[in-house]
Amino acid sequence: MSHAGLHQSYFFGIQNIQTCEYGFAEWIGPLVGSQSNWSWLGSLGNYPLVHLTLRKRRYQPQLDSKSYKHQVIYEIFASSIRHIPGPVYTLLTRLPLKYYTLTGRRLHWIHALHEQYGPIVRISPREIAVADPESFAAIHRIGSGFTKSAWYDTIPEGIFAMREPKAHAQRRKLFARAFSATELRANWEDTVRDKVERAVEKIQGEAMEHGEVDVMKWWTLMATDIIGHLSFGESFEMLEIGRKTEYMDVLESALINTNIRTELPLLHAIVTFLPIPSIQAFVNANEYLYSYGSRAVTNLRNQSGNAANLFGTMLATLESEISSEKGSSLVPLTDHQVQLEAGNLILAGSDTTAVTLTYLVWAVLKNPDLQRRLEEEVAGLPERFDDLTAEKLPLLEAVINETLRLYGAAPGGLPRSVPKGGATLSGYYIPEDFVVETQAYTIHRNANIFPDPLKFDESRFLDPQKRTRAEKNMFTPFGAGSRICIGMHLARTELRLATAMMEMENFFLISPKSHTCKVVL
Incomplete structure (x- = not known):
């Protein structure tokens, strides 16, 4: 032929x-x-x-x-x-990048290329990775013209995936109050605290019963119950039953499904026609995930104000602006948009917090002196301490920040489209419509910014006066600019309360016979 x-x-x-x-x-x-x-x-x-x-x-x-x-x-x-x-x-080809993306090694491959070629490196015929501070700032500063790339079109449209700056700014303004530290503490801290306490109790109980406990399991159940309660107005109650529910299984399938759909769309399209129940459940995981968001709509309609869920606060924000003399330019969310955003919040707020907490526990328990000092610091907290009080503990904050620097749960690339007219980054001209990306994994391992970058050294965050401008500007575990993570205050609240309570209540050691983060009393 x-x-x-x-x-x-x-x-x-x-x-x-x-x-x-x-x-x-x-x-x-x-x-x-x-x-x-x-x-x-x-x-x-x-x-x-x-x-x-x-x-x-x-x-x-x-x-x-x-x-x-x-x-x-x-x-x-x-x-x-x-x-x-x-x-x-x-x-010539994007195949290597695609291979490392599908095998979960993308950021490591790009990091290795940076180590070999320098702060700017070509990773495909139309994509460039950038890792120097000046270029990072140029890409992510507000009003830079670098918008989210076409990759985000593969994700259901919501605050995370919106590419048009004005539309995103409006949506973010609607979310901003609900996710502010003040509103979270006023409306949701008790809910978060109750679930953190329950998780620590479960960790302690399982360690006493079985001799060791997988903390990642309980942190995952905790974080998902929290974001589920805040998003849907009701908890998944996974902490109570001690295992993942069907929804969590669907959530995990949806994450894998999204990766396959974006990287292998034709294969994904073909598979959708296979009349095999297990395959159909897998390929339709995203649809089920977002349809579950109808519970957020129902609870929002059945309750009033902030008591419903986070979307109740958004509705209150909108009503407040409309009733003001200036009026409001904000556009209310449709029921369908509430469904999508609730699903997006679950995707973004479950594994990320759990992974960070697991690494934090592991890093602290590997260093007995640090563990001792952290226990001494949190021992000074009142029995019913709040998040604002915990935030004032310097060592606790330093440990959290160093964990986010070295083991943050969102270290991968942030792809952006080069604006009209092109741009010069790291001394190289890049034409418009090409894609540039930065990744915190590489930025946070830059020895010129963070000395001895592979060492877990909480002291680098203890004295703000000793931190350089580059250290402050390039510490970006939640992203940067106008697209910085909307949920970072919630994540930090969970990290503070969980770490403090675990160190107050228990003395743990890393299990000597496990390669996972299992701990023993």
């Missing part, structure tokens, strides 16, 4: 499931037609795996090895980002 015949047969199959203009040029020969999208293997933000700038809808039925080599050479020298450091293969 000729190259053209092969290409046509594959292309016919793709057309049948209504995907658009995908070629298989890397194996069969270049499709002579715009860029080959390669979405049968998926693409992050629909960026081409193989970047080919060719004429439209004609074929090269004969492409010998010599011609192919010439084409490869042409692509290398014709690329508008060929001058940016990076492996040669990243001029």
